[in-house]
Amino acid sequence: MELQSVKQRFGIIGNSSALNRAINVATQVAPTDISVLITGESGTGKEVMPKVIHQLSSRKHGAYIAVNCGAIPEGTIDSELFGHEKGSFTGAHDQRKGYFEVADKGTIFLDEVAELPLPTQVRLLRVLETGEFIRVGSSKPIKTDVRVVAATNENMVEAIQSGKFREDLFYRLSTVPINLPALRNRKEDIHLLFRKFAVDFGEKYRMPAIRLTEDAVQMLINYNWPGNIRQLKNITEQISVIESERTISGEILHGYLPDYKASNLPVLAKNNESEDLNERDLLYKVLFDMKRDLTELRKMVVDILQGNEHLSGEAKSEMIAKLYQEISPNTENVISEPFQIQKKEPTFSNDFEEHIEVEESLSLEDREKELIQKALEKHRGKRKYAAQDLGISERTLYRKIKEYDLK
Secondary structure, eight states: OOHHHHHHHHTOOOOOHHHHHHHHHHHHHTTSOOOEEEEOOTTSOTTHHHHHHHHTSTTTTSOEEEEEGGGSOTTTHHHHHHOBOTTSSTTOOSOBOOHHHHTTTSEEEEETGGGSOHHHHHHHHHHHHHSEEEOBTOOOEEEOOOEEEEEESSOHHHHHHTTSSOHHHHHHHTSEEEEOOOGGGOHHHHHHHHHHHHHHHHHHTTSOOOEEOHHHHHHHHHSOOTTHHHHHHHHHHHHHHHOSOSEEOHHHHHTTSTTOOSOOSOOOOOOSSSHHHHHHHHHHHHHHHHHHHHHHHHHHHHHHHHHOTTSOHHHHHHHHHHHHHHHOTTOOOOOOTTEEEOSOOOOOOTTOOSOEEEOOOOOHHHHHHHHHHHHHHHTTTOHHHHHHHHTSOHHHHHHHHHHHTOO
16 A cells, blocks of 8 residues: 555655655554564654554454553453453453453553553463463463554663563564654644644634744744654644634744753853853954955055055055054054065055055954043943944943953
8 A cells, every 4th residue: 555545544744754664664564464563752643553454464353452451450451451351350340341352353552551550460471472461360261363553652671671571572562663753853734734633623722723924934944843743733722722813923822832952952151140142243344444444544544545546656655654553552463364464664665566564453442442531532421322332231331341351
């Protein structure tokens, strides 16, 4: 049977390679009677695979019984699975058939199989190996022809090592293992599933289906989804019922995603205060101002060269030096492509080469000090306005004044 047909028949949404692999294995193993163990995190949809296996097998006309092993009390689970005789224990007023007897010629799905108590595991192993079981309170073996599909969200290796689960039973159950991927590993399917659930709940509650803005879609995809598909479905239903707006933004969606983090990448540790950020902004401002000054200087040099051909080389040199002092009178550090950095004053030969040699270092501290001094002079010592002009906090400015011993 084709993959797409299986998806449509059993309502499976998604196109991830891991999901497709799991479906392919289920369809291939379905015609056999091999035991299958389905693994995956809680909420990944493990209960769908046993139905696929049963319906595509020769047992499809037989009974299909799903048993949640973790929901049955330990004292009664043997009776539920294998049945009991009348009077075998207090309350056993009649004889009762167990699931393995009822599901003869069919399929039994043991969900959360790792929760079975050890004595029950021994009984289950016997059924798998011999096809026989004994009712509680009886000594007569009963034959059964049952296909067993089990599922668990636990790490079975750890369960075996801790003595919680029998190793021989594990190998008997997992003749063919099928693993269902977590939703966070199926990112291409997340929005697709959301839209399907949104349409379903829109029809259920007789209202337009909700839809997401682009930022909300990215938030949906980046979320870790610890509860997998079950969690996605629950959140979609919550939003469908609670929100009056049918277009859901990232801001609205954020309120429904606990512990949302936009990225798993490491981030820089931040101080509780914003001083570090303000200092960085100040340094950026310094660099941008330097670049702007140099651009202006370069344009003036070109204008002089092109518009003052009658001037002598010495006159041009004096004019260039004067312009440079007007643009950056106290600058000690300049970075620019057309300049060579050497310890010389700006000079020009009589022939005037298109080349300026300026001695500059790369100290940002002097430039920062200069900008702070200018801001204080501009606002006549008023720190509040000087800090606003510099783009830093007043507290940072006060600390810088003390650090540079400014008046």
